[in-house]
Amino acid sequence: MASQQLRERLVSIVGPDGLLDDPYDLLVYEYDASDEAIAGSHQPDFVVLPTTSEQVAEVVRIAREFNVVVTPRGAGTGLAGGAIASQGGIMVVLTRMTKILEVNYLDRYAVVEPGLINLDLSVKTSPDGYFFAPDPSSQKACTIGGNVANNSGGPHCLKYGVTSNHILGLEVVLPSGELIWVGGSAPETPGYDLTGVMVGSEGTIGIVTKAMVRLTRNPEDINVLMAPFPTIESASGAVSSIIAAGILPAALEMMDALTIEAVETAFNAGYPRDAGAVLLIEIDGLREAVAESTEEIVTICKQHDAKEVRVATSQAERDLFWQGRKAAFGAMGRLTKNYYLQDTVVPRTKLPQTLKRVDEISRDYDLKIANVFHAGDGNLHPLILFDRYKPGDLEKVLNAGTEMLHYCVDVGGAISGEHGIGLEKKDHLTMMYSTDDLAAMAGLKQSFDPTQYFNPDKVLPSGSGCGEIDSLKEHARWEKMGIHVV
Amino acid sequence: MSSDADTVIRTFSELVDELPQRETGEYLVDSIQPGHVVRPESVDQLAEVIRGVRADRLAAVPWGGGTQMGVGNPPARYDVGIDLSAINDVLRYDADDMTMSVQAGCRLADLNQMLGEHRQVLPVDAALPERATIGGLTAVGSSGPRRLGYGPLRDLIIGMSVMSTDGVVTKGGGQVVKNVTGFDMMRLHHGALGSLGIIVSMNLKIIPKPQSERTVIALFDSLDDADQAAREVLQSQLGVTALVVTNPEATREATDSARSNWAISVRCEAPPSAVVRQAERVQEYVASNAQDVTTEDSTDASQERWNRIGKALEQRPAQEDVSIRLGSTASKLRATAGSVAHTLAGAEDVRLTLDYGSGLLYTRFPARAVNESEFQVVFDQLSGAGDHITVSTAPANLKQSIQDVFGATPAGFSALESLKETFDPDRILSPGRTIGKL
Ligand SMILES: Cc1cc2nc3c(=O)[nH]c(=O)nc-3n(C[C@H](O)[C@H](O)[C@H](O)COP(=O)(O)OP(=O)(O)OC[C@H]3O[C@@H](n4cnc5c(N)ncnc54)[C@H](O)[C@@H]3O)c2cc1C
Ligand SMILES: Cc1cc2nc3c(=O)[nH]c(=O)nc-3n(C[C@H](O)[C@H](O)[C@H](O)COP(=O)(O)OP(=O)(O)OC[C@H]3O[C@@H](n4cnc5c(N)ncnc54)[C@H](O)[C@@H]3O)c2cc1C
Numbered sequence: 001m002a003s004q005q006l007r008e009r010l011v012s013i014v015g016p017d018g019l020l021d022d023p024y025d026l027l028v029y030e031y032d033a034s035d036e037a038i039a040g041s042h043q044p045d046f047v048v049l050p051t052t053s054e055q056v057a058e059v060v061r062i063a064r065e066f067n068v069v070v071t072p073r074g075a076g077t078g079l080a081g082g083a084i085a086s087q088g089g090i091m092v093v094l095t096r097m098t099k100i101l102e103v104n105y106l107d108r109y110a111v112v113e114p115g116l117i118n119l120d121l122s123v124k125t126s127p128d129g130y131f132f133a134p135d136p137s138s139q140k141a142c143t144i145g146g147n148v149a150n151n152s153g154g155p156h157c158l159k160y161g162v163t164s165n166h167i168l169g170l171e172v173v174l175p176s177g178e179l180i181w182v183g184g185s186a187p188e189t190p191g192y193d194l195t196g197v198m199v200g201s202e203g204t205i206g207i208v209t210k211a212m213v214r215l216t217r218n219p220e221d222i223n224v225l226m227a228p229f230p231t232i233e234s235a236s237g238a239v240s241s242i243i244a245a246g247i248l249p250a251a252l253e254m255m256d257a258l259t260i261e262a263v264e265t266a267f268n269a270g271y272p273r274d275a276g277a278v279l280l281i282e283i284d285g286l287r288e289a290v291a292e293s294t295e296e297i298v299t300i301c302k303q304h305d306a307k308e309v310r311v312a313t314s315q316a317e318r319d320l321f322w323q324g325r326k327a328a329f330g331a332m333g334r335l336t337k338n339y340y341l342q343d344t345v346v347p348r349t350k351l352p353q354t355l356k357r358v359d360e361i362s363r364d365y366d367l368k369i370a371n372v373f374h375a376g377d378g379n380l381h382p383l384i385l386f387d388r389y390k391p392g393d394l395e396k397v398l399n400a401g402t403e404m405l406h407y408c409v410d411v412g413g414a415i416s417g418e419h420g421i422g423l424e425k426k427d428h429l430t431m432m433y434s435t436d437d438l439a440a441m442a443g444l445k446q447s448f449d450p451t452q453y454f455n456p457d458k459v460l461p462s463g464s465g466c467g468e469i470d471s472l473k474e475h476a477r478w479e480k481m482g483i484h485v486v
Numbered sequence: 487m488s489s490d491a492d493t494v495i496r497t498f499s500e501l502v503d504e505l506p507q508r509e510t511g512e513y514l515v516d517s518i519q520p521g522h523v524v525r526p527e528s529v530d531q532l533a534e535v536i537r538g539v540r541a542d543r544l545a546a547v548p549w550g551g552g553t554q555m556g557v558g559n560p561p562a563r564y565d566v567g568i569d570l571s572a573i574n575d576v577l578r579y580d581a582d583d584m585t586m587s588v589q590a591g592c593r594l595a596d597l598n599q600m601l602g603e604h605r606q607v608l609p610v611d612a613a614l615p616e617r618a619t620i621g622g623l624t625a626v627g628s629s630g631p632r633r634l635g636y637g638p639l640r641d642l643i644i645g646m647s648v649m650s651t652d653g654v655v656t657k658g659g660g661q662v663v664k665n666v667t668g669f670d671m672m673r674l675h676h677g678a679l680g681s682l683g684i685i686v687s688m689n690l691k692i693i694p695k696p697q698s699e700r701t702v703i704a705l706f707d708s709l710d711d712a713d714q715a716a717r718e719v720l721q722s723q724l725g726v727t728a729l730v731v732t733n734p735e736a737t738r739e740a741t742d743s744a745r746s747n748w749a750i751s752v753r754c755e756a757p758p759s760a761v762v763r764q765a766e767r768v769q770e771y772v773a774s775n776a777q778d779v780t781t782e783d784s785t786d787a788s789q790e791r792w793n794r795i796g797k798a799l800e801q802r803p804a805q806e807d808v809s810i811r812l813g814s815t816a817s818k819l820r821a822t823a824g825s826v827a828h829t830l831a832g833a834e835d836v837r838l839t840l841d842y843g844s845g846l847l848y849t850r851f852p853a854r855a856v857n858e859s860e861f862q863v864v865f866d867q868l869s870g871a872g873d874h875i876t877v878s879t880a881p882a883n884l885k886q887s888i889q890d891v892f893g894a895t896p897a898g899f900s901a902l903e904s905l906k907e908t909f910d911p912d913r914i915l916s917p918g919r920t921i922g923k924l
Contacts, residue, residue: 186813190892196673246694288760
């Protein structure tokens with residue numbers, strides 16, 4: 001039968017130990033780090049674990065030939081269901097491709113395989129004075145391929161920019177089965193910016209098999225500040241003032257009282273338990289500039305009623321301050337059985353009012369909500385605490401989450417700042433984009449993947465498939481004439 | 487947009503008499519004169535123009551400030567020029583959020599004047615900021631030397647509205663500095679030379695204006711010495727924001743220097759307390775083999791220096807000069823420059839600007855140095871010297887004598903072809919201009 005033939009062909013490429021199809025082995029691949037009750041779960045028919053780019057390309061060509069769908073996957077830490085094989089088929093897991101192939105400090109780049117764990121790159125280069133700037137809190141587990149696919153962010157993206165700004169070139173397998181390099185160490189390769197388009201496309205238009213990433217020189221000086229505030233409003237007021245004062249910290253992170261409680265219970269990071277919110281601020285750059293900005297920030301924090309501002313005096317203290325932040329999601333286990341992590345973003349001046357709204361939603365729905373987030377970017381992460389087995393909780397959580405999205409869009413924000421759209425939010429895209437906008441996005445997808453077999457069902461709303469572009473445009477025209485299509 | 491405009495599509499010939507028109511002789515592209523040049527005064531009017539052009543199966547070329555119209559293959563067809571300079575409103579400026587939304591026809595110098603009043607800046611360079619429009623900058627997608635410090639314009643674009651070939655505005659991204667909602671449509675249009683849609687407006691991230699700046703200039707007898715100095719500064723932790731090396735001919739133009747030297751120019755931007763030490767340290771790094779080291783030690787003088795360096799790169803009339811840009815990297819630039827100099831050994835007055843911070847080499851030489859039968863050979867040799875090549879200006883006859891001003895067709899070209907087919911199926915936007923003559 002076809003699936004036996006397919007199996008044999010795949011084994012001939014990746015070897016018997018590079019293929020999994022025992023339902024028991026497939027279990028871990030049926031979901032990612034998103035809540036399966038929200039984003040869903042589904043088993044792939046086969047998991048393949050290639051070790052070379054050519055193997056990935058071969059697998060894709062076989063998938064094409066057998067007309068089965070392909071879902072790329074890194075470490076599975078994604079929070080939007082992007083790596084779920086929603087239609088079964090072949091899952092291409094890149095975690096056996098972990099080599100650092102080249103490091104070039106003068107030209108400031110490294111070439112790595114997609115399964116390399118994010119932190120492993122900086123661990124390798126930092127003794128030489130360079131680092132890979134995108135630092136998602138999951139950086140001890142997530143892969144660089146996953147970072148590229150999701151255009152991931154992290155605390156230091158405030159100053160250094162998100163993943164997209166750090167990808168110089170990619171080797172990718174396209175849905176056509178071609179294995180090509182796009183971009184490269186020299187900037188501005190003529191032609192359309194396929195590197196830029198690939199980043200953030202969530203594995204729907206190509207599988208990354210190598211990434212040429214930018215390395216950033218370590219700054220001359222770094223200060224980490226921790227400032228407790230009486231309320232979340234006063235802390236968010238300080239954030240707005242810091243940005244408006246023209247200071248660009250390397251990172252500017254906020255944690256609210258509930259988060260502080262969880263973190264302190266779990267690790268003792270040194271955040272005052274009686275604070276309403278804590279700001280964690282990192283400033284880096286030239287020595288004098290760091291000193292000057294530190295002073296300014298201390299003043300601004302005090303103006304906004306910070307009880308104190310502690311400046312870490314040793315690497316150990318810096319690490320401790322950061323550990324609390326980076327492990328905050330994990331620490332939530334101390335407070336709740338389940339949590340739903342929402343990811344939204346608003347213009348930074350809208351933070352105070354947005355946090356107020358989140359608080360109201362918490363009260364309206366009678367759900368505890370913890371806030372730990374990238375304040376400098378306006379990128380919120382409300383964590384809605386709940387119990388999956390308590391009847392009615394899940395519906396409440398979903399409704400509360402959607403209400404937040406609506407609010408954020410209303411004040412000029414977006415429905416995902418860094419975790420991606422995946423399966424989870426694709427039907428919310430209409431909050432931000434018109435049918436015409438979505439038709440253009442569907443056109444991009446179609447240009448690469450006319451048969452829609454790469455990571456199906458992700459990013460674009462149901463019903464905006466390729467065959468439907470014309471009908472989308474048609475609908476858009478009707479809508480403009482006041483005719484609503486259901 | 488009225489529903490009438492959606493249902494009743496008028497052809498370009500039916501429309502044209504009602505549209506604001508311009509003198510066609512001023513809108514030549516590679517010596518081709520269009521039948522009409524229109525200057526729409528609103529987005530709705532632009533939509534009508536596009537629909538009309540499509541209905542008549544004409545070919546249109548968008549114009550911003552017209553400073554970089556030399557970039558691209560000669561158009562396969564060119565019936566209508568669309569001057570976008572009247573679509574130039576600042577739609578919003580949220581100083582405290584450090585974002586703004588501007589229409590494509592806004593000029594870079596005007597925007598920076600407005601931002602300067604709030605001590606903010608859009609840190610992109612253009613040879614002629616008084617003319618260059620933000621839409622044109624984006625469509626060309628080539629960043630200047632300050633890319634080293636602030637990244638390319640591409641990374642400052644957080645949202646975009648584009649007029650499709652259906653005459654419909656579609657948007658991507660948003661108004662926030664971090665956003666992964668949907669595909670990155672901004673990067674699709676950045677650098678696409680307007681061949682997939684006309685950029686109508688864009689949302690930009692802006693930054694606090696550096697409080698002060700200095701520029702260190704050192705003169706050297708050889709490229710080797712300048713290269714050594716450049717490498718040391720680049721690998722330091724001084725965080726300089728631009729670093730270029732110029733050959734003696736380019737140095738003379740940028741500095742009025744009577745002397746004939748290679749030069750390195752290093753831009754330092756920081757608070758006053760830091761910038762002095764920054765410049766001093768840079769001086770120490772570059773001093774060892776230098777003939778002379780000077781520092782522009784006021785912000786104004788430093789800015790003026792960079793205007794001059796930019797002007798030295800400015801495109802001259804295509805009849806007079808050939809400008810070519812090569813992709814390279816800091817570690818390869820010396821070798822790239824060596825090969826370029828070797829290839830152009832017969833020509834006089836060859837200017838070279840090596841943008842070490844970006845990894846780009848610009849060369850300009852008088853067009854009379856080559857003829858049509860030689861140009862393909864020169865071009866091939868130059869393209870072998872770098873990772874990629876672009877002819878930014880050349881007389882039309884020289885451009886026509888080579889296969890493609892962007893060099894070899896890239897791997898995965900079929901993906902580019904299908905993008906063009908999807909977004910511009912009737913080939914109405916700058917047909918033939920972009921890579922592979924798409
Ligand atoms: C505790 C925790 C903290 C987190 N913190 C952050 C944070 O601070 N910032 C942030 O942005 N995210 C964060 N995340 C989300 C997640 O870690 C990132 O999205 C990460 O980049 C995903 O990498 P991954 O290797 O796990 O990818 P996966 O989850 O395996 O896949 C993610 C997506 O990428 C695609 N994909 C994976 N590899 C490839 C490839 N080689 N080629 C093409 N497509 C591919 C998949 O199809 C899927 O759509 C966090 C997650 C957790 C669990
Ligand atoms: C020293 C130097 C530094 C430079 N630094 C930078 C830099 O930092 N950043 C940067 O981006 N560029 C930089 N450039 C490139 C250059 O200055 C700009 O690209 C140029 O000014 C374009 O503006 P324009 O309005 O004159 O465009 P035009 O010459 O009018 O148009 C250029 C191209 O864009 C198309 N076009 C124009 N407007 C639109 C539109 N609205 N929609 C679609 N297509 C359109 C045109 O058809 C044409 O192909 C630099 C150049 C030099 C020499």
